[in-house]
Amino acid sequence: MIDSNVKINRESEILIIEINRPKSLNALNSQTLLDINKAISEAEENADVKVIIITGSGDKAFVAGADIKEFADYKAPQGEEMAKRGHTLVFDKIENLKKPVIAAINGFALGGGLELALACHIRYASETSKLGLPEVTLGLIPGYGGTQRLPKLVGKGLANEIILSAKMISAQKAKEIGLVNEIFPLSELMNKTKELASIIAKNSPLAISKAIQSVNASDTKNGFETEIKSFAQLFELEDKKEGVAAFLEKRKPNFS
Numbered sequence: 590m591i592d593s594n595v596k597i598n599r600e601s602e603i604l605i606i607e608i609n610r611p612k613s614l615n616a617l618n619s620q621t622l623l624d625i626n627k628a629i630s631e632a633e634e635n636a637d638v639k640v641i642i643i644t645g646s647g648d649k650a651f652v653a654g655a656d657i658k659e660f661a662d663y664k665a666p667q668g669e670e671m672a673k674r675g676h677t678l679v680f681d682k683i684e685n686l687k688k689p690v691i692a693a694i695n696g697f698a699l700g701g702g703l704e705l706a707l708a709c710h711i712r713y714a715s716e717t718s719k720l721g722l723p724e725v726t727l728g729l730i731p732g733y734g735g736t737q738r739l740p741k742l743v744g745k746g747l748a749n750e751i752i753l754s755a756k757m758i759s760a761q762k763a764k765e766i767g768l769v770n771e772i773f774p775l776s777e778l779m780n781k782t783k784e785l786a787s788i789i790a791k792n793s794p795l796a797i798s799k800a801i802q803s804v805n806a807s808d809t810k811n812g813f814e815t816e817i818k819s820f821a822q823l824f825e826l827e828d829k830k831e832g833v834a835a836f837l838e839k840r841k842p843n844f845s
């Protein structure tokens with residue numbers, strides 16, 4: 590199905606959101622953020638969707654950043670509004686979603702594009718991908734979470750190098766520093782990402798959502814408390830009964 594600036598495809602329990610503005614290297618304009626938000630909100634409500642994959646259309650770009658043409662004439666209030674809206678509609682929403690979101694980075698992931706990937710729970714990339722935060726070359730800084738999420742993933746020193754130099758790094762280097770988990774030839778990227786999504790989709794959705802919440806809480810003072818509470822809450826839920834019973838009965842669990 591084509592839904593304005595995103596294409597949405599369902600493959601069993603996996604929903605694939607393809608950002609589809611190839612003429613602008615899939616740059617994120619306001620409408621695209623709204624379209625991504627809509628696709629994610631629908632996936633959130635749909636119990637049949639277990640895992641979401643975000644990728645870019647074509648074989649050149651995942652997302653080449655926020656749409657520079659759109660914000661060219663903005664002043665501070667519009668810049669602030671744009672950053673806040675982006676966080677609420679897409680970036681924070683993805684990070685805090687109860688369902689896993691995997692970025693399949695199929696080319697340039699720059700600026701807001703890399704920030705989109707950083708908000709996802711897992712990142713796979715093609716060997717041809719180039720990643721970077723070039724905002725300082727435009728007289729800006731990353732405004733969709735890059736200054737916060739990148740240091741947590743790769744450490745402050747490397748994050749500063751990437752942000753301050755604005756240089757693009759290769760997929761190989763991104764894997765070496767833990768910015769992406771795995772790299773594959775472009776032709777294999779989607780299948781490998783779907784394989785991972787299928788493995789995750791077999792596990793307890795309730796446990797998955799609590800795991801995401803607890804891992805996210807590792808950034809806060811309440812990490813251990815969140816983990817303990819989430820762990821305890823799961824004891825009252827159906828999936829734990831089914832998962833444990835299945836193990837004891839030597840069969841595969843059937844999570845509803």
Ligand code: CO8
Pocket residue numbers: 612613614616653654655656657658668669671672675697699700701702723724727730731732733
């Ligand atoms: N925005 C708008 N259009 C873009 C963008 C973009 N980010 N990136 C590429 N395009 C367009 C080009 O303008 C071009 O369009 P046209 O054919 O009409 O001229 C088309 O896509 C193809 O691009 P190129 O001809 O440049 O392709 P190349 O292969 O020569 O180069 C690059 C590819 C290296 C990716 C190059 O396009 C590039 O450098 N793009 C810009 C990358 C960039 O700076 N991204 C960061 C943007 S700023 C940002 O993301 C801030 C996020 C935080 C905002 C928070 C709110 C305030």
